Amino acid sequence: MSKVPPDILAEIKAAAKEEWPDDRDMQEHYVESETEGYLAIAETDFGVAIAVKDEILEWADDYSSLWEERASFVADEVAAYAELQEQPEGVPAEILADLKRKAAAEHDWYSSQRDEVQGGIAHFLYVRDTRAKIGPIRDLLVRMEGIIGDECYNDNIQNYGSWGVWEGEGRSFRYPVTVLRNGESEKRRSRFDDLQAEELVTGHYKFGANELSIYRALVKVIDMLEAEYGLKLPR
Template sequence: MKNVPKIVLDKIVKQTKEENSFLVNCGYTQEEADEEIQALIDEEINAYNQLQTLQCDSVPDKIIEEYKNLADNVGNSYTEQLEEVTQRLSVYERNQKIDKLKQLFILLESTIGGQCYNGHIQNYGSWGQWLDEGREFKYPFYYYKNNEKQPKTHYLNNSMNANELYSAYYPFGANQLHISKAILKTIELIEKRYGLNFCELEEKITN
């Protein structure tokens, strides 16, 4: 506790005290409630200290401070603030990686989506003569832009930002296949398994 400013500690104690009556009303003895409250205080102090020393090599300090301020303005507990900042940093890192690998995403999605086949499609020639059955086609997908679902489209493109690209999914009736999420997971699996860095490899290609 000695590393925590008094104003912060007072805030933590005030927040956790509000839990005391709730715990007692739920059947806890006062001793049990005190133990739970102390555990909450320790958890909050730990979260506060983690927030103060939080660093990420791939994220500028300015961005980290911005995320801390956003989380603090909401008035959440330090545990909730730490979770929110951590989630924002994870999304930031993910989007940075997607931006660097955008061309690879476009290529992989086009390749995967182009392997669809419908054996019931009837094929006719230019004069109406029947040729045969079955045809390969590019499966369309939906994606979100500014949290709004966009019309079906067939190809990822360079104008899409990382969030839009990552939201792409194939509809299969009531089911969805999140294609960009699957691509990213596959890339990361290959990187881990074979000790590769696709961002570095892509940079070599583009340069």
């Protein structure tokens, strides 16, 4: 069992008196929490993070002057470093290495790197799974959406022909599909073959402030037909 060095304990007690000069109970609570924080760091099993122990402790000193907060920081950094050494199932080694390289270039702390890498892994798995699911049925989805989109009609549209001749009210039209591509919204009425599966499934109809996720809805319809009605489609 580690012990708090006398000089560290003296500093903690002095800080407690300065922080709570007229409150004995709070002084005792402060000393207790700070000594527990110091001991937690002293007894930390760094495991695979032993190679970067000094770095983590230096960051902890910069992070806070309180031992309790430093202890929490150290624990998170040690865990984050260990997680960064893991090889997630289904993620190619070169993809993971690239994610780690980019995260290390953008962040110092291992906890921030871990969060960045985990976000990248989640995106990679989503794209992989979406392409695997949508790829075999994308032509069907596009055709089904086209049928639905062509069934729009507005009887308030005033139709005028050449020379301004009025030709009657109402008109059918192809409702535009809005897709998200490279973080930007695009409206389309035709040609979807240049979209990746993960972009295609973002296709939706915008009705003012409302949206109808038409492609995701069609995927759910196909899933329902396969599960409940025995529909057989190539996968």
